[in-house]
Structure formats: C-alpha cells, structure tokens
Amino acid sequence: TCGSTEAMMAAMMTVTDPGDKVIVFSPFYENYGADAILSGAEPIYVPLYPPEFDFNPDELESAFKQHPKALILCNPSNPCGKVFTYNELKFIADLAEKYDTFVITDEVYEHIVYAPNRHVYFATLPGMWERTISCSSLSKTYSITGWRLGYIIAPPNIIEVAKKVHDFLTVGAAAPLQEAAVTGLRFGDEYYDDLREKYTEKRDLFIKGLNDIGIKHTVPQGAYYVMLDISEFGFESDLEFCDVLARDVGVGAVPGSSFFREPVNNLIRLHFAKKDETLYEALNRLSDIRKKIPKR
Ligand SMILES: Cc1ncc(COP(=O)(O)O)c(C=O)c1O
Missing domain, CATH: 3.40.640.10 (Type I PLP-dependent aspartate aminotransferase-like (Major domain))
Structure with a gap:
C-alpha cells in the first residue's frame, strides 16, 4: 500500500x-x-x-x-x-x-x-x-x-x-x-537493535532537557512524541499557544486538542525524531520559555 x-x-x-x-x-x-x-x-x-x-x-x-x-x-x-x-x-x-x-x-x-x-x-x-x-x-x-x-x-x-x-x-x-x-527487509536483528538504541538516546536526551527546564511532560514508552502540559501558562487555546511558541520561542508543536475527542487543551505534542543538534537547539530555545511566554 x-x-x-x-x-x-x-x-x-x-x-x-x-x-x-x-x-x-x-x-x-x-x-x-x-x-x-x-x-x-x-x-x-x-x-x-x-x-x-x-x-x-x-x-x-x-x-x-x-x-x-x-x-x-x-x-x-x-x-x-x-x-x-x-x-x-x-x-x-x-x-x-x-x-x-x-x-x-x-x-x-x-x-x-x-x-x-x-x-x-x-x-x-x-x-x-x-x-x-x-x-x-x-x-x-x-x-x-x-x-x-x-x-x-x-x-x-x-x-x-x-x-x-x-x-x-x-x-x-x-x-x-x-x-x-527489499534491501531494508533483509537487514538483520542488529539493524532493529541499533534503531531502538538511537531513538532511546534521543528520547533520554530530550526528556532530560525538558526535566531540566521543569515543564511537565509525558514519557513515551514507544514512538517519538512527547506531550507537554502547558497548564501553567494559563492559555485557553492550545492552538494559540502553539502559534506563540512558534513565533516567540521558535519551536513548532502540534496542539493536543487535534488528537483528543474530549475537550483537552492543556497539552501540546513535540517530536524528537531529529538530529541531536536540532534537539539541543530546541531545548536551548525552550530553556527560557517562561520569560518568552508570560503567564496569562
Ligand atoms: C500512528 C501512525 N500511523 C500512520 C502514519 C503514517 O504512516 P505512513 O507514512 O506509513 O503512511 C503515521 C505517521 O505519522 C503515524 O504516526
């Protein structure tokens, strides 16, 4: 398909x-x-x-x-x-x-x-x-x-x-x-071990950075997404928060409400399937997020 x-x-x-x-x-x-x-x-x-x-x-x-x-x-x-x-x-x-x-x-x-x-x-x-x-x-x-x-x-x-x-x-x-x-389908187990290892390192790097900043977030068991809890910023709309985040912090995120049936609007989704330097840059930009996005 x-x-x-x-x-x-x-x-x-x-x-x-x-x-x-x-x-x-x-x-x-x-x-x-x-x-x-x-x-x-x-x-x-x-x-x-x-x-x-x-x-x-x-x-x-x-x-x-x-x-x-x-x-x-x-x-x-x-x-x-x-x-x-x-x-x-x-x-x-x-x-x-x-x-x-x-x-x-x-x-x-x-x-x-x-x-x-x-x-x-x-x-x-x-x-x-x-x-x-x-x-x-x-x-x-x-x-x-x-x-x-x-x-x-x-x-x-x-x-x-x-x-x-x-x-x-x-x-x-x-x-x-x-x-x-077909070349990929013929790879041995080591390919899949290596893939898991690489993403585990990226997950750990990104999660540690978010922990250092002190923002509440999910810890994924699989896939490469993290949801941040933005309640502390007091926004009514997660969509508006993502706009402000892109404009004033320079980090792109997807509003969590696009994934929920329930009226959840305090979560945004980031992903870490990126080069390490991109992840470090994103964490660097997020480090003073509370200054760049004042609480409402
Ligand atoms: C859960 C899930 N299913 C399907 C897809 C799309 O995959 P594909 O590129 O195979 O169409 C994605 C891509 O983000 C996904 O996250």
Whole structure:
C-alpha cells in the first residue's frame, strides 16, 4: 500500500459499511477520524486517561456493547507514546471475541519501543489472527516516510477484499521503490537493535532537557512524541499557544486538542525524531520559555 495511511483506509473500507460503528481510543492519530468519515463509519471514542493513558475496562466494554464492526488499535500510540501491555491486549482480544469484532491495528512504531516495554503484535494473541487486520509501514522503521510504502497482513478471506479496495484506491505503490525497500527487509536483528538504541538516546536526551527546564511532560514508552502540559501558562487555546511558541520561542508543536475527542487543551505534542543538534537547539530555545511566554 501507499504507506500505513492507505493501509488503514483500505482496512476500514474492507471491514465496514456506511453506518457501521468503530471504536477509536482517544487521543488518536488524526487520520482515524478522517478514515471513518470517508468510509461512512461512526466512531465510538473511548478515552485513554493520562498520565499512563490507561483505558477504563467498563467504558471499553460499554463501547463493544454498541456492536462496533471494528476497533482501531494504534500500538505504540501516536500521540501519547503508550505501548499496550499483554494484559491490556488480552482484555481487548477477549472483548473482540465476545462481541465478534474486527481489530484494525496501526503498528508503524513496532520497532521504536523503549525498554522495559515490549511490543506485542495483536494478531499473535490466541484466536486473534482470524479477526485482525494488521497495518504497518516502512516509513518509520527505515526512515523513508516519503517513499510511501506500507502493507496489510490479514487472513486470505480479508486480504482478498482489501486487495480490491487497494486496487481502486491507488492500484499500487511505486514498484521501483518496493524493489529498493527489499534491501531494508533483509537487514538483520542488529539493524532493529541499533534503531531502538538511537531513538532511546534521543528520547533520554530530550526528556532530560525538558526535566531540566521543569515543564511537565509525558514519557513515551514507544514512538517519538512527547506531550507537554502547558497548564501553567494559563492559555485557553492550545492552538494559540502553539502559534506563540512558534513565533516567540521558535519551536513548532502540534496542539493536543487535534488528537483528543474530549475537550483537552492543556497539552501540546513535540517530536524528537531529529538530529541531536536540532534537539539541543530546541531545548536551548525552550530553556527560557517562561520569560518568552508570560503567564496569562
Ligand atoms: C500512528 C501512525 N500511523 C500512520 C502514519 C503514517 O504512516 P505512513 O507514512 O506509513 O503512511 C503515521 C505517521 O505519522 C503515524 O504516526
């Protein structure tokens, strides 16, 4: 597929008909909202509660009781950096079985997971292969976001339908790039260890810098995003805060409200998939943020 972006869209169109419901954890990667609109599905949002971004088991089961066709699982999560534990996944799997629901996974950060957290592929849980549509991408693992290469793994009966959707959506991803990417697919385990190590160093560097500045923030278990808590600045709008941050501090961030269904506007998302010198420069600019952005 053309990235996980197309994989997710094709997966949604494969398992849902207009009017079907799909469970989406909130905060969520923005595309899921658009995917639902484009496929005519209706999202049922289930909150993940900071700071650990846990779900409430009763709230999740209530969502399943509305007979959704599928649950969307972003693991590790963009934007909150959550890596679902085996027990959490098992709880979701039991509900998927009980309520006969598909699970569409978005696992683009499968190899960017920080110890001691561990990524568990949802499709490997007992009984889940038959009902899981696993979507992933080469974008993050091989740092080739512009190549637009992704894929879907699912049982043959589901793949048969997904192939038809894929054919009508894009026909295919660029063939020469698919051939070139085989080089990456042949890398040994050391490549993935090295990737994890590099991102762990970047995470630690960035988190330490934020700790030194003393701003409240999340600590990602996976992926490369940190959410800052901007409550202390007294802004009503996180969007306006991001404007001021870009203009007066020189650091770009995404307003957290774009990821939440709930009215959350005290979080902004930064990412650290950058050269070390860029991260140091960002931390340097943020170091006197309280002077540059006076409290309201
Ligand atoms: C959770 C998640 N899914 C999908 C994508 C898009 O990936 P791709 O480049 O494979 O379309 C991103 C990119 O930021 C992402 O964070």
